[in-house]
Amino acid sequence: MTTRSLGVSLVALAALPCSLSALTSAQQSAFAAFATCISSSGSGSTCSISVAGTYPVSTELQVQRSNITVQGISNSPSSVVLQRAVDMPHIMSIASGLVGVTVQYLTFDGNRQNVAGGSLNCLPVSQTLYWDLDMPGVGRAVVQYDDFINSPGTAISVYTTVPEVLPDGTEHGSVVQYCNFGAGFGSESAQQTGARTTAIIVYGTATQVIGNLIAYAGTAAINLYSDTNQLVYENILDANRYEQPDGVSGGQLYISAGVTNATIAENSINGDYWMTTGTSTSANGCSLTPGLFPLGVEGFGSGHAFLNNWITQNLYGGMLLREVSGITISGNDSLCPTCTAQYIENNGGCYDGLPSNEKCMQGWPSYIRPAGININNENGSGFATNIAFDMVRVRSNGHWGLNLTGVTGGPGFEGTQCIYNNLTNNLNVSNSSSVYGSYTEASPSSCQ
Amino acid sequence: MKRLLWAWLLVLPTCPLFAQQVSTSDTNASRLQQNLRHWPITLGSPYHDQKLAATTEAMVVTMFGLNADEAVSFHSAIQNTRSLMTAAQQSTTASTNAPQSSTSSGSATSGSSQLDTGLATNIIGFLAAVRPETLTRLQALSGRGGTLK
Numbered sequence: 109m110t111t112r113s114l115g116v117s118l119v120a121l122a123a124l125p126c127s128l129s130a131l132t133s134a135q136q137s138a139f140a141a142f143a144t145c146i147s148s149s150g151s152g153s154t155c156s157i158s159v160a161g162t163y164p165v166s167t168e169l170q171v172q173r174s175n176i177t178v179q180g181i182s183n184s185p186s187s188v189v190l191q192r193a194v195d196m197p198h199i200m201s202i203a204s205g206l207v208g209v210t211v212q213y214l215t216f217d218g219n220r221q222n223v224a225g226g227s228l229n230c231l232p233v234s235q236t237l238y239w240d241l242d243m244p245g246v247g248r249a250v251v252q253y254d255d256f257i258n259s260p261g262t263a264i265s266v267y268t269t270v271p272e273v274l275p276d277g278t279e280h281g282s283v284v285q286y287c288n289f290g291a292g293f294g295s296e297s298a299q300q301t302g303a304r305t306t307a308i309i310v311y312g313t314a315t316q317v318i319g320n321l322i323a324y325a326g327t328a329a330i331n332l333y334s335d336t337n338q339l340v341y342e343n344i345l346d347a348n349r350y351e352q353p354d355g356v357s358g359g360q361l362y363i364s365a366g367v368t369n370a371t372i373a374e375n376s377i378n379g380d381y382w383m384t385t386g387t388s389t390s391a392n393g394c395s396l397t398p399g400l401f402p403l404g405v406e407g408f409g410s411g412h413a414f415l416n417n418w419i420t421q422n423l424y425g426g427m428l429l430r431e432v433s434g435i436t437i438s439g440n441d442s443l444c445p446t447c448t449a450q451y452i453e454n455n456g457g458c459y460d461g462l463p464s465n466e467k468c469m470q471g472w473p474s475y476i477r478p479a480g481i482n483i484n485n486e487n488g489s490g491f492a493t494n495i496a497f498d499m500v501r502v503r504s505n506g507h508w509g510l511n512l513t514g515v516t517g518g519p520g521f522e523g524t525q526c527i528y529n530n531l532t533n534n535l536n537v538s539n540s541s542s543v544y545g546s547y548t549e550a551s552p553s554s555c556q
Numbered sequence: 557m558k559r560l561l562w563a564w565l566l567v568l569p570t571c572p573l574f575a576q577q578v579s580t581s582d583t584n585a586s587r588l589q590q591n592l593r594h595w596p597i598t599l600g601s602p603y604h605d606q607k608l609a610a611t612t613e614a615m616v617v618t619m620f621g622l623n624a625d626e627a628v629s630f631h632s633a634i635q636n637t638r639s640l641m642t643a644a645q646q647s648t649t650a651s652t653n654a655p656q657s658s659t660s661s662g663s664a665t666s667g668s669s670q671l672d673t674g675l676a677t678n679i680i681g682f683l684a685a686v687r688p689e690t691l692t693r694l695q696a697l698s699g700r701g702g703t704l705k
Binding site: 160181182183184185186187252253283285286288291292293294296297298301318319321323341342344346374376378380418443444445446447448450 | 598601603607608611612615618641644671689696698701
């Protein structure tokens with residue numbers, strides 16, 4: 109045995125599951141070959157596990173080569189399951205600096221209920237430093253057609269360091285697309301397979317999150333954490349903020365203050381009328397803080413465009429934006445001009461019309477009340493400026509359709525809007541520039 | 557007939573005969589086909605929570621702007637995919653449980669190949685059943701996903 113082949117074998121051996129005996133010889137061989145292939149000593153452009161099975165992973169799988177595809181069985185992500193077997197931060201990581209890595213057709217099972225004697229199941233948010241798939245500084249990677257279940261913390265952390273610049277000058281960063289998060293697995297319900305905290309946490313210029321189904325994440329489904337020009341497109345978010353281990357109401361989509369120029373378009377963000385009042389434990393047996401209600405979007409930062417998103421059934425409200433500037437909210441979408449008109453509708457149900465009965469105040473200042481869209485700088489310590497509304501469609505929300513408090517600058521309302529049938533007022537404005545004081549309602553035929 | 561032509565145009569990029577002449581629009585069409593599989597696989601998977609699948613199917617129908625007939629076609633594609641995945645699952649289970657030999661992995665590969673082929677047929681059938689405006693919309697939505705150079 110040469111030194112090189114010995115090295116390869118040691119890499120493969122280190123990655124082998126501790127409960128090796130549970131696997132057939134074919135599975136053992138497939139897994140060992142896979143672990144070798146993705147290592148720096150591997151070869152070939154595709155590293156596959158082509159034998160179905162649940163593979164316990166006791167040593168982090170590290171992708172150490174650029175320009176490779178890492179995959180399970182084509183079109184069958186549930187067939188090859190990489191399951192955390194011990195208490196470790198990541199099931200798989202893609203080493204910093206790599207480019208051209210694709211990860212597809214795999215299920216990442218964080219195994220929060222079983223690993224380490226179940227001690228990872230209901231971690232407090234301060235201890236949820238687990239990313240089942242970690243991409244700490246990837247030049248560019250594509251994660252697609254994968255399933256993520258049972259994460260004790262965050263399912264995937266994606267970070268683009270060097271986006272690809274296309275001939276037209278646009279930048280494309282790493283992509284997480286057409287994956288499922290918390291969609292259930294066999295006898296495990298969707299609720300049981302949701303991540304304890306965030307499903308996808310996003311860093312890096314031009315990183316994209318497209319076409320995913322994300323359900324029952326404990327906190328946000330998607331957290332845009334830092335950087336610029338990120339795209340969140342065509343995702344379906346359902347009943348996230350399920351366990352809310354952070355103890356406050358928040359958004360299914362969260363945009364941090366350090367993020368600029370994000371585009372949020374054509375997403376369906378459904379709260380499924382979820383609230384923690386009246387329910388003491390989650391499907392995983394974790395304690396829930398009573399009185400917490402999800403928002404569709406909770407955002408900070410500047411330069412964002414929210415285009416034709418369907419935001420519905422979020423009991424706290426559709427959108428809450430604070431400390432924001434240069435924001436566009438539109439029912440039109442240049443990325444998809446022919447897309448079906450979507451509404452921000454039926455949110456804010458925690459408000460039943462009587463302030464004394466508001467059920468959704470926990471964790472928030474009392475002036476932040478439910479609305480379809482709430483842009484709020486009432487406490488005056490932050491800012492909310494330069495907001496453009498262009499054919500926004502907001503109807504049938506609890507309390508207000510739009511609430512604008514302390515909003516300065518322009519342009520305000522452009523063209524016509526579809527804002528109707530909201531519980532208290534369609535538009536509530538205070539301490540704001542005059543351009544936000546009124547709008548022109550489109551004809552009923554335009555507001556279908 | 558026009559719809560069928562559209563659908564076949566979407567298929568062309570997958571045919572080796574045309575592989576040397578792939579244009580940007582062909583690439584986008586191929587990407588649409590590939591990405592569109594996500595929804596029938598997700599919603600038809602026997603592994604996934606059926607209640608969530610039902611909720612999500614309704615959301616996808618709304619997002620895609622499908623009319624009643626198109627929604628029926630979409631649902632059929634999901635049901636067909638479920639059958640394909642169940643058959644592939646049985647094939648895979650049989651091969652995994654069988655005494656290991658070269659033919660075992662061959663069986664799993666065969667099941668996967670049948671799934672791939674059946675899915676492609678499913679998607680082509682669905683795309684042939686939608687209105688031109690829906691096809692344009694689907695292209696703008698699911699044809700957008702990122703790829704590596």
